[in-house]
Amino acid sequence: MAYGRIKDILATEPCEQQIEVRGWLRTRRDARDFSFLEINDGSCLANLQVLAPASLENFRKTIQQLHTGCSLRAAGTLKKSPAKGQAVELHAATIELYGEADPDTYPLQKKRHSFEFLRTMGHLRPRTNSLGAVARIRSSLSHAVHRFFSSRDFILVHTPIITTIDCEGAGEMFRVTAPRPAAEGLAGSGADFFGRPASLTVSGQLQAEVYALALGRVYTFGPTFRAENSNTSRHLAEFWMVEPEMAFCDLADAMNLAESLLQHLIRHLLANDREDLDLFARYIDKTLPKRLEQVLAAPFARMRYTEAVALLEKSGKKFEFPVGWGTDLQAEHERYLSEEICARPVFITDYPKDIKPFYMRLNDDRKTVAAFDLLLPGIGEIIGGSQREERYDVLRARMEELHLSLEDYSWYLDLRKFGTAPHSGFGLGFERFIQFSTGMTNIREVIPFPRTPGSALY
Numbered sequence: 001m002a003y004g005r006i007k008d009i010l011a012t013e014p015c016e017q018q019i020e021v022r023g024w025l026r027t028r029r030d031a032r033d034f035s036f037l038e039i040n041d042g043s044c045l046a047n048l049q050v051l052a053p054a055s056l057e058n059f060r061k062t063i064q065q066l067h068t069g070c071s072l073r074a075a076g077t078l079k080k081s082p083a084k085g086q087a088v089e090l091h092a093a094t095i096e097l098y099g100e101a102d103p104d105t106y107p108l109q110k111k112r113h114s115f116e117f118l119r120t121m122g123h124l125r126p127r128t129n130s131l132g133a134v135a136r137i138r139s140s141l142s143h144a145v146h147r148f149f150s151s152r153d154f155i156l157v158h159t160p161i162i163t164t165i166d167c168e169g170a171g172e173m174f175r176v177t178a179p180r181p182a183a184e185g186l187a188g189s190g191a192d193f194f195g196r197p198a199s200l201t202v203s204g205q206l207q208a209e210v211y212a213l214a215l216g217r218v219y220t221f222g223p224t225f226r227a228e229n230s231n232t233s234r235h236l237a238e239f240w241m242v243e244p245e246m247a248f249c250d251l252a253d254a255m256n257l258a259e260s261l262l263q264h265l266i267r268h269l270l271a272n273d274r275e276d277l278d279l280f281a282r283y284i285d286k287t288l289p290k291r292l293e294q295v296l297a298a299p300f301a302r303m304r305y306t307e308a309v310a311l312l313e314k315s316g317k318k319f320e321f322p323v324g325w326g327t328d329l330q331a332e333h334e335r336y337l338s339e340e341i342c343a344r345p346v347f348i349t350d351y352p353k354d355i356k357p358f359y360m361r362l363n364d365d366r367k368t369v370a371a372f373d374l375l376l377p378g379i380g381e382i383i384g385g386s387q388r389e390e391r392y393d394v395l396r397a398r399m400e401e402l403h404l405s406l407e408d409y410s411w412y413l414d415l416r417k418f419g420t421a422p423h424s425g426f427g428l429g430f431e432r433f434i435q436f437s438t439g440m441t442n443i444r445e446v447i448p449f450p451r452t453p454g455s456a457l458y
């Protein structure tokens with residue numbers, strides 16, 4: 001007998017074939033002569049309906065133990081279902097219980113629990129419809145990211161998690177340390193493991209630049225860490241970033257790549273993850289289909305920071321944070337620009353140099369840098385990127401101005417001394433993109449185990 005995943009079983013034409021499924025019980029309904037069991041195995045959103053006749057061997061004893069959350073095996077004949085809303089059902093000849101779930105103590109009894117409650121149940125919440133759907137979409141998008149870059153001949157580089165540099169220069173890093181093992185020629189135990197301060201990376205960009213300036217087109221996709229005290233629905237202390245880096249590319253090339261990447265990912269979702277997307281469109285965010293459509297319908301808008309600030313100033317809208325040339329855009333400004341002014345994704349370019357990191361290329365006006373942020377309706381900033389400063393003297397002067405250690409970054413300056421080239425790249429916040437793709441309002445729901453100030457369960 002074939003053991004099947006429910007996703008495949010639901011897509012088969014029923015012709016009395018013998019099948020077997022294994023999964024977790026969502027609900028049980030008893031009639032006089034049989035019980036209906038709704039089984040979910042995680043392969044898709046839908047459950048398989050199993051009809052278990054009361055005449056089954058041992059069934060009267062087993063059925064008393066079949067409660068929501070238990071794990072079980074059901075085997076029998078796949079038949080066309082007379083009921084509405086499902087094409088097939090399984091007429092069981094055998095039901096076997098693997099593991100019970102005591103109805104008095106199993107926490108997921110209700111059909112809908114609040115996301116706040118589920119957050120305290122990180123070990124059980126993937127068994128709910130919405131969190132299961134998020135997990136499938138996250139996996140689907142990860143594969144799509146790799147396929148996108150692989151089909152364009154980008155080389156995947158695994159940049160380090162532990163690093164001795166602060167890419168963004170914002171000082172928001174988690175220290176990593178351990179006693180240094182005593183060894184011949186090394187200082188005694190107790191000294192720091194790496195012999196210098198080390199931290200968890202905030203971005204793989206600077207190391208990706210090393211490889212871009214050797215291999216041409218590279219990308220890295222991994223976890224990044226920020227010790228920023230931002231307790232918002234858009235910030236995590238541990239999040240994942242997709243970071244391409246390209247030699248011989250300017251700012252416009254990087255923006256074109258970002259636009260293609262986003263459109264590719266949305267098209268991939270619409271083609272492969274309809275069932276899960278429909279759940280989000282129905283129960284989480286009614287505007288989801290429209291927002292996804294906006295990504296595909298027209299080229300993204302492009303606007304300079306200076307123009308964006310002018311539009312915000314004359315919008316007449318009361319913002320919580322004031323806008324003015326030279327200040328960073330806040331989430332409320334970003335959303336106003338993408339939702340109200342542009343009604344689609346918008347690239348804001350050429351930000352004042354003083355609100356951006358040291359590595360961005362200085363424009364001819366000497367006041368702004370060749371940077372871009374991509375803002376999405378409903379989310380705000382989803383990507384940050386730039387052309388990198390490839391001119392040795394300009395970069396060095398900027399680093400001195402910011403009191404960065406020329407010694408620590410000597411290798412980074414070397415890249416500008418030996419075979420320097422124009423190059424550009426960006427970082428896509430993966431969780432924010434999953435929020436955009438599902439409509440989930442809190443970023444803590446789109447990563448399996450969220451880490452935020454004051455909270456790191458598991």
Ligand code: 4AD
Pocket residue numbers: 167168202203204205226228234235236237239241243244381382383384385386425426427428429430431432
């Ligand atoms: O704008 P950021 O800080 O850019 C960089 O780190 C560059 N070095 C990337 C590059 O050019 N290779 O971060 C990039 C994106 C943001 O646009 C946002 O989507 C996401 O990462 N991000 C966060 N997501 C969740 N929680 C946080 N604390 C985040 N901080 C940034």
Ligand code: MG
Pocket residue numbers: 373381383384
């Ligand atoms: Mg940014």
